[in-house]
Amino acid sequence: MEDKQYIEYVHANAQKSAHVMTLVWAFLVGGVICCIGQGFGDIFALVLPDWEKSKIAALVSMTMIFLGAFLTGVGVYDKLGAKAGGGSIVPITGFANSVASPAMEFNKEGIVLGMMAKMFVVAGPIIVAGTVSSVVSGLIYWIVGLFN
Amino acid sequence: MDIFLGYVKAFAIGGLVCMIAQILINKTKMTSARILVLFLLVGVFLELVGVFKYIENFAGAGITIPITGFGSTIVKGAKEGAKIGLFEALTYGFRNMAAGLTAAIFFGFIFALIFKSHSKKV
Numbered sequence: 001m002e003d004k005q006y007i008e009y010v011h012a013n014a015q016k017s018a019h020v021m022t023l024v025w026a027f028l029v030g031g032v033i034c035c036i037g038q039g040f041g042d043i044f045a046l047v048l049p050d051w052e053k054s055k056i057a058a059l060v061s062m063t064m065i066f067l068g069a070f071l072t073g074v075g076v077y078d079k080l081g082a083k084a085g086g087g088s089i090v091p092i093t094g095f096a097n098s099v100a101s102p103a104m105e106f107n108k109e110g111i112v113l114g115m116m117a118k119m120f121v122v123a124g125p126i127i128v129a130g131t132v133s134s135v136v137s138g139l140i141y142w143i144v145g146l147f148n
Numbered sequence: 149m150d151i152f153l154g155y156v157k158a159f160a161i162g163g164l165v166c167m168i169a170q171i172l173i174n175k176t177k178m179t180s181a182r183i184l185v186l187f188l189l190v191g192v193f194l195e196l197v198g199v200f201k202y203i204e205n206f207a208g209a210g211i212t213i214p215i216t217g218f219g220s221t222i223v224k225g226a227k228e229g230a231k232i233g234l235f236e237a238l239t240y241g242f243r244n245m246a247a248g249l250t251a252a253i254f255f256g257f258i259f260a261l262i263f264k265s266h267s268k269k270v
Contacts, residue, residue: 019174023167030166030214031159038158038209042151057212057221058247064213065251073259086169089180090187090214091162092248098180099252103260115260122181123252126215127245129185133192134222134241140196141230142237 022085029080029087037064037091061092068096073104098122154208161203161210184215191219218248 040060048056068091071077077097081088088094099119106118120127169183178186191214194200200220203211211217221244229240 022174023170026170027163027167030169031163031210034158034162034210034213035155037213038155041209054221054224057217058244060209060213061218061248062251065248066255069252069255069259073263075263084166086171086173086183087163087166089173089183090166090169092213092215092218094180095184095215095218095248096252096255098184099256100259103256104263107260107264115257119253119256119260122184125181125185126188127249129188130192130218130222130245131242133189133219134226134245135238137192137196137223138226138230138237138239138241141227142234145230 025084026087029084030091031087033064033087033091033093036067040064064092065096068093069100072097072100077101095123095126098126157206158208158210158213161207162213163210165211165214165216187215188219191216192223193219195220195223218245221245221248 037060040063041056044051044056044059048059051059068077071080071093077088077093078101081094081097088097099122102121103115103119106114108114109118165187169187172178172183172186191200194203194216200211200216204220212220222241225244226237226241229236229238229243232240
């Protein structure tokens with residue numbers, strides 16, 4: 001094999017294995033975060049037996065969001081994110097990170113126009129998508145309900 | 149043993165969801181905002197067509213902790229509201245977003261006040 005070909009071969013393989021490693025990290029970190037959520041769900045269900053299931057689920061979300069925002073604050077979450085990629089973005093902790101991270105970043109531009117406004121750089125689209133789908137799905141269920 | 153199996157399932161499905169996101173990131177260079185919106189809408193869709201609860205029964209937190217779970221709660225709220233009336237149908241979905249949004253905004257605000265940015269200075 002000629003030198004140039006060999007370098008290309010090595011390069012292609014290195015890229016491939018880098019790609020595979022990001023998938024492995026995303027899988028592991030995402031899985032662990034979900035297990036932590038599952039753990040909080042089990043603990044809350046045990047401690048608060050008279051709470052309904054949906055309320056427990058909301059409390060779990062809030063706990064995970066608290067942790068995501070806190071770990072962002074102390075600088076751990078973004079370091080984790082550099083390695084885990086999708087594994088740290090997709091869980092609800094990633095949503096918390098997407099709020100807390102720009103909020104911290106733009107704090108230096110002032111509280112109102114910096115932090116409070118830029119907080120929604122990433123979270124804004126999610127809130128809009130969520131709100132629009134809530135109205136659309138509500139409308140669908142209401143219309144379907146008319147015929148039942 | 150059942151509990152242990154539940155964690156294995158949550159790990160596997162949760163990991164799988166995140167891995168799909170990572171494949172999208174690698175292949176399409178999607179930003180995290182787009183990924184989050186996409187997976188939220190996937191959750192909304194799965195709940196609308198009635199598939200979500202089957203995945204949830206199997207995977208537990210593996211599908212509810214990813215942002216897909218947020219999408220599903222929104223639709224659940226809308227469904228509940230629609231049983232009462234049009235006003236509730238249009239507003240109860242957002243009501244179900246309240247817990248997550250409140251926590252994210254409140255804690256984001258508090259921790260942004262407390263901690264300084266760790267990202268590189270520009």
